[in-house]
Amino acid sequence: MVLQKRFDYGFNGYHVPRASRSARGRGSVKKKVEDNSMCAFELLATVAGKLLQEKETSPIHAKALAGNDRTTIVKHIVKEEHQDEVKILKSEPFDQGSCNEGVFASGLRSQDHNQIHVSKEYSHVQNVVGLGHSSIIRKSDCLEKFGCGEDFLNGKRRNEFGRLRSTEGEGSPANEEPFGGKVENGTDGVPEAQKISSGVNGTVPDACSSGDPMKLDRKPCVLVSSDSSVEIPLHSNCISHASFPRCQDDIKIVNKDDDENSSGCTQPSTINVKAFRPAGRIGDRRIRKLLASKYWKVAPKLKDGELSNHDGDMNSFSCNRKTCYTRQRSQRNSPFKKRKLFDRSSVSTSDGVISSEGVFNTPEKGINGVTTGSASGASSVAGQQVSFQPRDSHVRLSIKSFRIPELFIEIPETETIGSLKRTVMEAVTAVLGGGLRVGVLLQGKKVRDDNKTLLQTGISHDNKLDSLGFTLEPNPTNAPPLICPEDPPFLLPCDAPQPLNRYPTPAALDPGASEASPDPPMASLANCVESDHDSVPSPIDMSTDKTTPDSRALVAIPAMSVEALAVVPYNRKSRRSELVQRRIRRPFSVAEVEALVQAVEKLGTGRWRDVKLRAFDNAKHRTYVDLKDKWKTLVHTARISPQQRRGEPVPQDLLDRVLSAHAYWSQQQAKQQVKQQPETCLLV
DNA sequence: ATTAGGG
DNA sequence: CCCTAAT
Numbered sequence: 155m156v157l158q159k160r161f162d163y164g165f166n167g168y169h170v171p172r173a174s175r176s177a178r179g180r181g182s183v184k185k186k187v188e189d190n191s192m193c194a195f196e197l198l199a200t201v202a203g204k205l206l207q208e209k210e211t212s213p214i215h216a217k218a219l220a221g222n223d224r225t226t227i228v229k230h231i232v233k234e235e236h237q238d239e240v241k242i243l244k245s246e247p248f249d250q251g252s253c254n255e256g257v258f259a260s261g262l263r264s265q266d267h268n269q270i271h272v273s274k275e276y277s278h279v280q281n282v283v284g285l286g287h288s289s290i291i292r293k294s295d296c297l298e299k300f301g302c303g304e305d306f307l308n309g310k311r312r313n314e315f316g317r318l319r320s321t322e323g324e325g326s327p328a329n330e331e332p333f334g335g336k337v338e339n340g341t342d343g344v345p346e347a348q349k350i351s352s353g354v355n356g357t358v359p360d361a362c363s364s365g366d367p368m369k370l371d372r373k374p375c376v377l378v379s380s381d382s383s384v385e386i387p388l389h390s391n392c393i394s395h396a397s398f399p400r401c402q403d404d405i406k407i408v409n410k411d412d413d414e415n416s417s418g419c420t421q422p423s424t425i426n427v428k429a430f431r432p433a434g435r436i437g438d439r440r441i442r443k444l445l446a447s448k449y450w451k452v453a454p455k456l457k458d459g460e461l462s463n464h465d466g467d468m469n470s471f472s473c474n475r476k477t478c479y480t481r482q483r484s485q486r487n488s489p490f491k492k493r494k495l496f497d498r499s500s501v502s503t504s505d506g507v508i509s510s511e512g513v514f515n516t517p518e519k520g521i522n523g524v525t526t527g528s529a530s531g532a533s534s535v536a537g538q539q540v541s542f543q544p545r546d547s548h549v550r551l552s553i554k555s556f557r558i559p560e561l562f563i564e565i566p567e568t569e570t571i572g573s574l575k576r577t578v579m580e581a582v583t584a585v586l587g588g589g590l591r592v593g594v595l596l597q598g599k600k601v602r603d604d605n606k607t608l609l610q611t612g613i614s615h616d617n618k619l620d621s622l623g624f625t626l627e628p629n630p631t632n633a634p635p636l637i638c639p640e641d642p643p644f645l646l647p648c649d650a651p652q653p654l655n656r657y658p659t660p661a662a663l664d665p666g667a668s669e670a671s672p673d674p675p676m677a678s679l680a681n682c683v684e685s686d687h688d689s690v691p692s693p694i695d696m697s698t699d700k701t702t703p704d705s706r707a708l709v710a711i712p713a714m715s716v717e718a719l720a721v722v723p724y725n726r727k728s729r730r731s732e733l734v735q736r737r738i739r740r741p742f743s744v745a746e747v748e749a750l751v752q753a754v755e756k757l758g759t760g761r762w763r764d765v766k767l768r769a770f771d772n773a774k775h776r777t778y779v780d781l782k783d784k785w786k787t788l789v790h791t792a793r794i795s796p797q798q799r800r801g802e803p804v805p806q807d808l809l810d811r812v813l814s815a816h817a818y819w820s821q822q823q824a825k826q827q828v829k830q831q832p833e834t835c836l837l838v
Numbered sequence: 839a840t841t842a843g844g845g
Numbered sequence: 846c847c848c849t850a851a852t
Contacts, residue, residue, distance in 0.1 A: 736846070736847075737846065737847090739846070740846095760841075760842085761841095762841070763839080763840060763841085778839095778840070778841085779840085779842095779846090779847090780846075782841075782842075782843095783846070783847095786842095786843085
């Protein structure tokens with residue numbers, strides 16, 4: 155007997171009739187997945203968080219819950235208690251003052267149905283997001299190699315990412331700063347910092363606006379650009395000051411999206427940029443990992459006991475921030491050493507989970523560069539019932555129902571209903587755990603730019619949005635062919651009508667692929683990212699050891715071959731190669747250009763690695779190749795008429811500097827060659 | 839791993 | 846941004 159059914163995932167017990175599903179879901183199945191995911195990240199994160207929560211208290215475990223399965227989360231979860239199968243999540247108020255909103259959600263689930271009842275309003279999207287992340291991350295963290303207690307998942311830690319530090323001067327000033335005098339003159343006495351600041355603000359007005367809920371804690375001046383932050387040391391205790399006067403003006407771009415990095419700056423005098431980012435890609439990975447492990451551990455036997463492990467994890471989770479913080483920093487000491495950040499394979503993987511990137515972008519602070527990603531094929535559209543309620547500049551919405559992607563279930567006729575339920579649950583759990591990502595639909599259109607703020611996207615309390623929807627779609631990246639990395643023929647490409655899904659094997663969830671993806675929304679729960687995007691080099695290796703083809707055996711399916719019962723999210727990409735996603739486009743902000751120009755003026759055009767190190771050390775998404783390319787385009791841009799230029803306009807003065815620096819260094823290069831020419835001639 | 843260029 | 850060849 156083969157049951158083929160789509161399940162509506164109701165948050166409020168609200169089921170969306172299949173008939174009412176938008177056709178979009180299906181239609182988009184064929185779309186090439188190249189999505190970068192998330193747009194309106196907050197929304198996605200919120201949704202993801204919900205889903206994950208749900209997962210944690212999946213029916214499988216819910217049996218014993220009997221009404222006690224209530225999950226309440228406040229801000230960041232600090233500790234978790236388990237009562238039999240029931241988990242109670244508690245969190246502590248964020249002490250940063252940035253998030254003052256109170257609790258935002260509570261969930262109640264019924265055991266017999268895959269329904270989650272989510273009520274309560276989200277006082278702030280950020281909070282919601284934070285919630286989702288924390289709950290998710292918490293566990294994942296445990297799984298991570300960091301070990302319990304080492305992780306952080308609150309915004310505080312996140313702050314580290316958005317940090318810039320001054321660079322120390324290297325080499326002799328004369329060589330290092332050919333443009334030093336010139337630049338200074340160019341500033342007309344205006345402090346570099348100020349200059350940059352104006353530049354940033356001019357371009358990205360809202361970036362640092364006071365309205366930003368995520369205000370920085372105590373650091374004074376932070377410059378935030380569209381997708382990166384510029385940090386300028388204010389105090390003089392920077393080493394660079396002494397040895398290299400102008401160094402204090404160095405601009406460094408930090409990628410807020412990178413989760414992995416901890417902080418770049420060790421100097422107290424440095425300003426902290428962006429408040430925080432709860433979970434980064436790392437978080438995503440962790441989440442995924444968590445999900446995966448959980449899934450495999452629990453699903454199969456549906457035993458209790460399993461949770462006990464979590465306890466330990468959870469506790470560890472509540473490590474004190476200090477510790478986590480320290481850890482984080484230490485980890486990122488040698489960014490370049492372990493740089494494989496842009497490895498594509500890794501990127502794709504990350505997508506599977508919600509990326510943290512963007513999670514914290516609130517409308518107020520938003521302003522990120524536009525990213526253009528292609529949408530991933532969505533296999534299903536979740537039921538949408540979103541209502542907005544004006545409240546300050548916050549958007550409140552409640553998702554009445556969510557439909558999960560289509561699942562195929564195959565089960566013997568002789569199986570019991572209970573067995574069927576479990577099977578279905580597992581399938582759902584599996585999908586939710588790692589194979590989904592969240593998409594946002596606005597008026598029928600998929601919102602692909604995860605970096606846009608809700609406001610920019612048109613989702614604001616001012617608008618009576620009646621057409622905001624979320625979708626759960628198979629996460630291409632995430633969905634790795636678990637079992638057969640080589641890509642067995644049987645794994646159908648996403649365009650296949652309705653490929654069968656199979657339970658992800660641990661391997662699949664694994665990260666082999668990892669992430670980098672910019673921001674895969676939920677399934678991968680990224681960065682963000684988005685993560686970062688992209689950025690975390692460390693793949694999740696949890697699956698490595700235990701994962702074997704046999705893992706499938708773990709699937710708790712009644713006496714039948716796993717294969718038979720296997721429910722697999724379809725729409726997975728069969729080939730890893732296909733998983734390769736083009737990195738999301740992240741236009742350089744003026745601040746970044748400024749930093750680049752300054753670095754090039756100082757270092758020249760042939761030392762991109764140094765440029766990267768000097769000015770973009772913390773911007774994981776900017777590789778030296780990117781910088782080189784950007785310089786190339788800048789030179790080109792500077793040469794064409796302003797009318798021909800596109801994108802965010804770059805201040806003419808910057809372009810002028812580009813040209814002069816380019817000319818200068820070209821000349822230098824020529825001289826170098828001239829010098830060598832004679833030598834070679836002599837040699838010959 | 840970097841650099842340099844073409845696409 | 847991607848892809849490659851050459852270092």
